[in-house]
Amino acid sequence: MKKIVIPTKLNDVARETLDAQAGYSVVQDAETPLAELARANADAYGLIVRSEKVTAEIIDLLPALRVIVRAGAGYDNIDIKHARKKGVDVMNTPGANANGVAEEVITMILADARHVIKADESTRAGRWEKKSFMGRELTGKTVGIVGLGNIGRLVARRLKGFECRILGYDPLVNSEKVREFGIEPVTMDEIFKESDYVTLHIPGGENNRGIVGPNFIGMMKEGATIVNCARYGVVDEDALRAVKAAKKLRYLNDVYPKDAAGPKSMTDIADIMMPHLGASTYEANFNAAQRAARELIDLDEKSDMSCVVNRDIPEGLERAYCELAYNISSLVRQISGANVPVKRLETSFYGTLAKYDKWLTVSVLSGIWNDFDRYNDYKAALNFMKEMGIELVNRETDDDKGYGDSMTIDLIVERPNSELKEYSIRGTVTEGVQTVSRIDEFDRLYFEPVGATLFCLYDDRPGVIASIARKLADADINIEDMRNPHNKRSERSLAIFRISDRASEDLLQTIKTEINAHAAVCTVV
Numbered sequence: 001m002k003k004i005v006i007p008t009k010l011n012d013v014a015r016e017t018l019d020a021q022a023g024y025s026v027v028q029d030a031e032t033p034l035a036e037l038a039r040a041n042a043d044a045y046g047l048i049v050r051s052e053k054v055t056a057e058i059i060d061l062l063p064a065l066r067v068i069v070r071a072g073a074g075y076d077n078i079d080i081k082h083a084r085k086k087g088v089d090v091m092n093t094p095g096a097n098a099n100g101v102a103e104e105v106i107t108m109i110l111a112d113a114r115h116v117i118k119a120d121e122s123t124r125a126g127r128w129e130k131k132s133f134m135g136r137e138l139t140g141k142t143v144g145i146v147g148l149g150n151i152g153r154l155v156a157r158r159l160k161g162f163e164c165r166i167l168g169y170d171p172l173v174n175s176e177k178v179r180e181f182g183i184e185p186v187t188m189d190e191i192f193k194e195s196d197y198v199t200l201h202i203p204g205g206e207n208n209r210g211i212v213g214p215n216f217i218g219m220m221k222e223g224a225t226i227v228n229c230a231r232y233g234v235v236d237e238d239a240l241r242a243v244k245a246a247k248k249l250r251y252l253n254d255v256y257p258k259d260a261a262g263p264k265s266m267t268d269i270a271d272i273m274m275p276h277l278g279a280s281t282y283e284a285n286f287n288a289a290q291r292a293a294r295e296l297i298d299l300d301e302k303s304d305m306s307c308v309v310n311r312d313i314p315e316g317l318e319r320a321y322c323e324l325a326y327n328i329s330s331l332v333r334q335i336s337g338a339n340v341p342v343k344r345l346e347t348s349f350y351g352t353l354a355k356y357d358k359w360l361t362v363s364v365l366s367g368i369w370n371d372f373d374r375y376n377d378y379k380a381a382l383n384f385m386k387e388m389g390i391e392l393v394n395r396e397t398d399d400d401k402g403y404g405d406s407m408t409i410d411l412i413v414e415r416p417n418s419e420l421k422e423y424s425i426r427g428t429v430t431e432g433v434q435t436v437s438r439i440d441e442f443d444r445l446y447f448e449p450v451g452a453t454l455f456c457l458y459d460d461r462p463g464v465i466a467s468i469a470r471k472l473a474d475a476d477i478n479i480e481d482m483r484n485p486h487n488k489r490s491e492r493s494l495a496i497f498r499i500s501d502r503a504s505e506d507l508l509q510t511i512k513t514e515i516n517a518h519a520a521v522c523t524v525v
Contacts, residue, residue, distance in 0.1 A: 056082040106155070168185060200227065212226065232257050314359055348408040450525055454496070457492060482496060
């Protein structure tokens with residue numbers, strides 16, 4: 001019998017599903033501290049948790065442990081690297097909570113628009129302040145959705161009954177797919193300029209920290225509302241605080257740095273605050289519990305690893321090539337523009353890499369979109385691209401070309417005028433060092449895709465390199481390495497500078513204007 005420990009108040013369906021399956025015995029105990037429970041069940045094969053911290057110490061207390069399932073989407077509470085080191089698969093249940101969060105968004109919007117909370121308090125106190133609680137209707141309003149994953153799309157579906165104009169933005173979803181969702185594809189600027197409500201459904205992390213800042217907040221209509229049920233930190237609270245009263249903006253919030261009691265930084269600017277209740281529904285708890293049990297069973301019976309988030313690298317594949325796939329994909333994504341939708345992804349894996357094409361495709365996709373975890377499997381990658389309307393083409397390769405063990409990644413993206421544009425990059429690993437050998441028409445580059453790199457594409461002529469170097473020096477940025485290939489057919493040149501610090505957007509614009517560049521991009525890999 002395989003013992004499964006559930007140290008949390010999870011819906012009984014998880015235990016019942018496992019009990020009904022031959023070969024499992026379940027210990028469910030939400031009261032005993034996890035460390036104590038682990039010591040008492042050192043023979044446990046599996047662990048199903050919610051928000052409990054599964055540290056390296058906990059994993060070490062369970063020498064027979066082979067699988068951990070997080071009944072929820074995120075898994076920051078689990079030390080996945082130590083789990084991998086110990087041969088433990090970690091899985092999650094993405095999407096199980098999506099409907100709960102989507103309905104919470106609608107709930108908060110309606111509660112705020114009709115003053116439900118304050119009107120209830122007033123009426124209970126014996127007052128009759130009907131004139132003070134004049135509300136607003138959601139029907140016919142314009143709602144902008146930033147992020148069109150599972151939750152964003154469900155929000156759009158729920159809003160259709162209110163006859164809203166629904167705007168949507170997602171840097172990975174092309175406009176054709178957005179329209180299939182019944183959403184009008186627009187830019188971030190248009191969302192913040194035109195929306196009565198802006199609801200956020202984007203990942204956190206450094207890339208999106210403070211993304212809703214002075215620029216976007218300054219564009220908003222008077223009286224507009226921001227709903228943040230996404231991640232703490234994506235809204236610049238100080239920027240909102242500076243203009244909230246003057247513009248009569250509303251802010252509805254359900255996310256915090258820590259899910260714990262204590263003072264909250266946005267108390268003075270949030271019109272509604274909820275204690276991270278998005279996934280706190282009986283249905284979401286049931287779905288996550290049932291999926292957690294089924295995933296564990298499918299892993300054992302069908303070797304289904306589609307939800308494993310910490311897979312190991314297959315035998316025979318060097319880790320450096322996984323890193324290369326991730327890094328050059330991130331590089332070509334940044335060069336193409338991180339905020340333009342991807343229409344098609346084309347890959348070529350040469351030499352011995354061809355047999356690892358499915359594995360490497362996952363690394364490629366995670367480099368293009370940081371929120372797609374590198375430890376997902378090929379099935380999850382295909383499902384993700386299908387949802388986002390991205391076509392995948394893995395080309396057959398001809399080793400007679402002499403490219404050795406290398407890979408080519410092509411992105412076909414949709415420009416603002418719906419024009420399709422292709423960006424291409426090739427790379428390999430030489431003596432353990434990742435190397436980019438080609439970008440678009442510029443071949444034989446041979447530079448390492450690490451650190452901050454400035455790319456300037458311009459019409460070939462003398463004096464340009466000196467102009468760029470001078471602007472970098474004025475910004476106190478040092479040049480550590482450079483390449484400057486020319487293409488006689490296109491009569492264009494590409495200046496590549498490895499620099500000591502990331503170039504700001506203002507500096508990039510200055511350089512672009514100074515040299516009349518087709519493009520000036522600074523990437524960080």
